[in-house]
Structure formats: structure tokens, C-alpha cells
Amino acid sequence: MENKIKFILNFENVEIEVSPVKRLLDVLREDFNLQGVKEGCGEGECGACAVLMEGDIVHSCMVAVGQVEGKEIITIEGLQKTPRYKVLKESFEDAGAVQCGFCTPGMIIASDALLRKHPDPTEEQIKEGISGNLCRCTGYNMIIEAVKIAAKRGDGLW
Known part of the structure; x- marks a missing residue:
């Protein structure tokens, strides 16, 4: 089942219709084409998928996209700005x-x-x-x- 998820991505308001249990890592790479976020271990231990969520570092492979509703996410592409x-x-x-x-x-x-x-x-x-x-x-x-x-x-x- 897909839901509309709204959040701030790299300083812009975004909305996506997606399963809320899909990994944030996959949404960032597949749906927003943000390739600076990498999959390394897939277990939250290597940091290749690190992003900022509300200013704190999180491993996007361990975050379901439903958890980012209304929150600010900054990837390396956003930080470059x-x-x-x-x-x-x-x-x-x-x-x-x-x-x-x-x-x-x-x-x-x-x-x-x-x-x-x-x-x-x-x-x-x-x-x-x-x-x-x-x-x-x-x-x-x-x-x-x-x-x-x-x-x-x-x-x-x-």
C-alpha cells in the first residue's frame, strides 16, 4: 500500500507516493536520483548511506521513508549547496x-x-x-x- 509522504529534501518541499516501509536510501537513489547516498553494508554500520535528518546523522538504509514525514533530510547533494x-x-x-x-x-x-x-x-x-x-x-x-x-x-x- 502506498501513501503520500511529504518532507523537506535538500531545502525543497517534496511529496512522493510510496510504500511507507521502503528504505529512505532506496527512495533517495531511485526516486530522487541522488547517487551520493551509497549502499555499503545495508545494516547501518558503514556510513556510506549517511544523511542528515533534522540535523542529526542517520543511516538511510535503516530508516523507513514513512519516518521522515514532515522532517528535513539533507544529502551530500544538498550539503553541496x-x-x-x-x-x-x-x-x-x-x-x-x-x-x-x-x-x-x-x-x-x-x-x-x-x-x-x-x-x-x-x-x-x-x-x-x-x-x-x-x-x-x-x-x-x-x-x-x-x-x-x-x-x-x-x-x-x-
Whole structure:
């Protein structure tokens, strides 16, 4: 059975007729063609499908689209429309924190959520903030450094 689900997606009001139990990940990729949201593990453990829901990081593979009724969802494509993204992107590049790129959208989403809560994070807060995201190529030291750089460069953005 399909329902009309209304929510805010990347700063725009959207409405979709869909089964409320369909995964948000699938709706974002299939119905809205947002390919920055990836399926990695499908179990909420790798972070490749990370999005912001009401400003908090969630794994979209674990969220039924019916749960987002009336809520704001921001994907990496939406974050790209903000000045925060430019700072994060450049910081990740400068720190060498990008290799294959599969985890990068989720890492940037997690970093944005972290920096909005802790604009001047400690290393422990950074580790905790990105802990739900796996990276098999780059290694976490460069990602931690990228977040430190972004925190310094983004003074006032978060």
C-alpha cells in the first residue's frame, strides 16, 4: 500500500507516493536520483548511506521513508549547496583524506553534523563523530586532520 509522504529534501518541499516501509536510501537513489547516498553494508554500520535528518546523522538504509514525514533530510547533494561543504571538501582534499571516494560523502555528512555540535572539536570528539563511518582506503588519521582543518577554516559557519 502506498501513501503520500511529504518532507523537506535538500531545502525543497517534496511529496512522493510510496510504500511507507521502503528504505529512505532506496527512495533517495531511485526516486530522487541522488547517487551520493551509497549502499555499503545495508545494516547501518558503514556510513556510506549517511544523511542528515533534522540535523542529526542517520543511516538511510535503516530508516523507513514513512519516518521522515514532515522532517528535513539533507544529502551530500544538498550539503553541496552550502558554504560549509566547500570548507569541508577543500579540507578533505588538503589533508589527503580522499582516495577511492566511496566513504567520502558519508564522512563529510558526519563531519558537518559534528562541527555543528562542536565547532572546535577535540580529537576524541572527532573520533566519536565519525565513528559510524568506515573507510578502507584513506585511514582515519587524515580524515581526523581534515576535520581539524575544517574547524579552523570554517570559523563562524558551524
